[in-house]
Amino acid sequence: MLSVIRKFNWIPIFIILVLSATLLFNNLNKPFIGHEDDNASLWGDITRRYLSLYPITRQDFDIGVRTFKIQDFFYSHYTPFLPILLSFFPAIFGLSEFTLRLTPLFFSVLLILFIYKLSALVFNKHTAILASIFTVITPMFLYFGKLPDHEPIVISLIVITLYFYLKSKKNFDRNYNLFLVFLTLSLFESWSAFFIILPLSAFSFLIQKKTSRQALIPLVPAVIVIVFHLSIIFLINGIEGIKTFFSMGISRSQTENFYWGKEKVNAIILLITEIRYVVIYFTRPLIALSTIWLITTIFQIFRRVNVSKEKLFLLILFIYPLLFILTFRQLAFLHDYKLYHLLPFISISSAYTTYLFINTLASRLNISKLSINFLLICLIISLSITYFTFTERLDYLNTLLRSTHYQAGYLIGKYINSEVKPNQEAIVINSGLELKEYFEGKVYFYANRKIDFKNISLEQFLNNKNGASSYKLLIAGLDRNTDSNFLKYLSKNYTYKVIEGLFFYKLN
Structure with a gap:
């Protein structure tokens, strides 16, 4: 036995x-x-x-x-x-x-x-x-x-x-x-x-x-x-x-x-x-x-x-x-x-x-x-x-197992990947660089594109429109400390899409 x-x-x-x-x-x-x-x-x-x-x-x-x-x-x-x-x-x-x-x-x-x-x-x-x-x-x-x-x-x-x-x-x-x-x-x-x-x-x-x-x-x-x-x-x-x-x-x-x-x-x-x-x-x-x-x-x-x-x-x-x-x-x-x-x-x-x-x-x-x-x-x-x-x-x-704490980074990355071509760039703006601090890794992984994370104001954007035109897509978030006047200007002058509080503007 x-x-x-x-x-x-x-x-x-x-x-x-x-x-x-x-x-x-x-x-x-x-x-x-x-x-x-x-x-x-x-x-x-x-x-x-x-x-x-x-x-x-x-x-x-x-x-x-x-x-x-x-x-x-x-x-x-x-x-x-x-x-x-x-x-x-x-x-x-x-x-x-x-x-x-x-x-x-x-x-x-x-x-x-x-x-x-x-x-x-x-x-x-x-x-x-x-x-x-x-x-x-x-x-x-x-x-x-x-x-x-x-x-x-x-x-x-x-x-x-x-x-x-x-x-x-x-x-x-x-x-x-x-x-x-x-x-x-x-x-x-x-x-x-x-x-x-x-x-x-x-x-x-x-x-x-x-x-x-x-x-x-x-x-x-x-x-x-x-x-x-x-x-x-x-x-x-x-x-x-x-x-x-x-x-x-x-x-x-x-x-x-x-x-x-x-x-x-x-x-x-x-x-x-x-x-x-x-x-x-x-x-x-x-x-x-x-x-x-x-x-x-x-x-x-x-x-x-x-x-x-x-x-x-x-x-x-x-x-x-x-x-x-x-x-x-x-x-x-x-x-x-x-x-x-x-x-x-x-x-x-x-x-x-x-x-x-x-x-x-x-x-x-x-x-x-x-x-x-x-x-x-x-x-x-x-x-x-x-x-x-x-x-x-x-x-x-x-x-x-159901947690979605980093959903924003995933959404930004996936949208950039679908809208930005391999030879183009995207820019993510945020006054406190919160999006960069918490979501940079996710964005890079899912986007696999050239991306800049910057803290820029409306005035800086207007003074350097030629520089901004080099970007295909601009991403910002209304609830993430971004200047509301900046978003109003972008919404008035560029086509955009909103996904769960995130704004995706097509600059060119």
Whole structure:
């Protein structure tokens, strides 16, 4: 009987993987207009530039309408690794929201698999199944798991990295070499991966009793990635590019709000905001279970109770997100999905707490683990937690999936693409440059035309009519701080169309 069970023990995780992929396929072709989709269109436009390098895809993306300089192919805030990954499916099937989301979807499914494998390695397969299920049903995974941005990809790579590290028996065996490979890929993918090096080296030195030289080996790929990135910045943008890179990193770690300037993000506001995000995106049942595991583990450490190395290893998945969020607190405050880094820890720790609760209850009731009653207890408790976790924030999840926060940028971009020819230009005017601030990435992605965002007055327009005539289309918004007299003049002298509060004027 046991041999038969072992033979088919891959079936549960296979079903979970299929389920996760199926759930993520929902809304896969939705335009980039939803919550936090601003970076999706940004990376989509950068991916288009990478695809323009390949003649086989040049015609598909109308690349000739925009002339790219070498600087346009390199977004210096990060390495080129993400757009290279994102270009894989668009290079085969064409550039669209659907194909851009396929890469993060693939890595999200991979994350489920390696959360299962890591949980089985640290604890047991029962915990592994629960951990993979708990991951799939969180709003964090179901909404952001297909976002064409760093988090769904780098977190998968980090979990794979830690899995091979724990599986390795000695330095430079097969698993350790795989650990170094995936660590390097993680570091190339996002700066957040650098925050696993400190807790991982500390674990290696203090818990595994490795030598300092062995514990510091992960620093080697980290240095290589940094030198590589700074070298590219210097070659393309010079020393000023390096200064800009570091100043941007520093600004992301400051308490002053990046976009609204006057607002301050103090420790209390940051803490309250992040706690609210955690409860919303990971749900109260999982947060409660995970907190129980964390408190009991910390209590055992202080009581000098013998805690397994594997159990302490799991703390790395808790420590590195904290280091990342506390360092780039402004970034975390502005983008709730940066908490995605906590997903593996919360899923695994809450699953193990559930496993312990089931076994403790069975022990108290003197129920054999081989009996039908034990199986019923497992099913009832596991299904109950799964149900309450999935349904608690289901309305919020559906709201996220239906969100249209960036609709204006999408409409502007699509209309420009349909009305402006490849050799023509469009101009978007707005007194506070709000349209540029919030919608520039979306407009560029959907328009794929030459576009200027300017703050010009009616007087400036009249004094430079010849310059204005070089534009095919002018876009403005009545409810977006634009001078009403300017709009009256344009409406009187040019044909126009109004779409959801946005005015599209044909200048010639």
